[in-house]
Amino acid sequence: MNNILFRIIKIVGKLLGIACMVEIVREKLTIFLYSLQHNLKAQVKKIIRLFFMGTLAFILFSLGLRFLLHGLACWLNAIFASAYLGFFIVSIFCFLMVTLIIFRLRNKINNQEKEQEEFKDLQ
Numbered sequence: 001m002n003n004i005l006f007r008i009i010k011i012v013g014k015l016l017g018i019a020c021m022v023e024i025v026r027e028k029l030t031i032f033l034y035s036l037q038h039n040l041k042a043q044v045k046k047i048i049r050l051f052f053m054g055t056l057a058f059i060l061f062s063l064g065l066r067f068l069l070h071g072l073a074c075w076l077n078a079i080f081a082s083a084y085l086g087f088f089i090v091s092i093f094c095f096l097m098v099t100l101i102i103f104r105l106r107n108k109i110n111n112q113e114k115e116q117e118e119f120k121d122l123q
Helices: 002-080 085-122
Strands: none
Touching (some): 002 085
């Protein structure tokens, strides 16, 4: 009878020990999840702030560039005594700049693809 009672006490002790460990793990996990949630909220706020500032900077830069090019076109119109030639020259300049940027990006992408293929060949 003593042996059975000892076994029951041993089993209950183990169960209570495990329950205590489970409670500690649950508390630690709750703290971890709370800190993870807090950190994620802080990171999202930071990303939203950066996105907003970047968007605002892009809009202001675009407006400034637009008025600058419009002013340049009007100035060229006054120089050439034409109502359209200044706008034509500015638009050609803008299209050439866009074309140059596209070609440079295309070359850069092609070079990266070649480097990746060479890296794969080396492996």
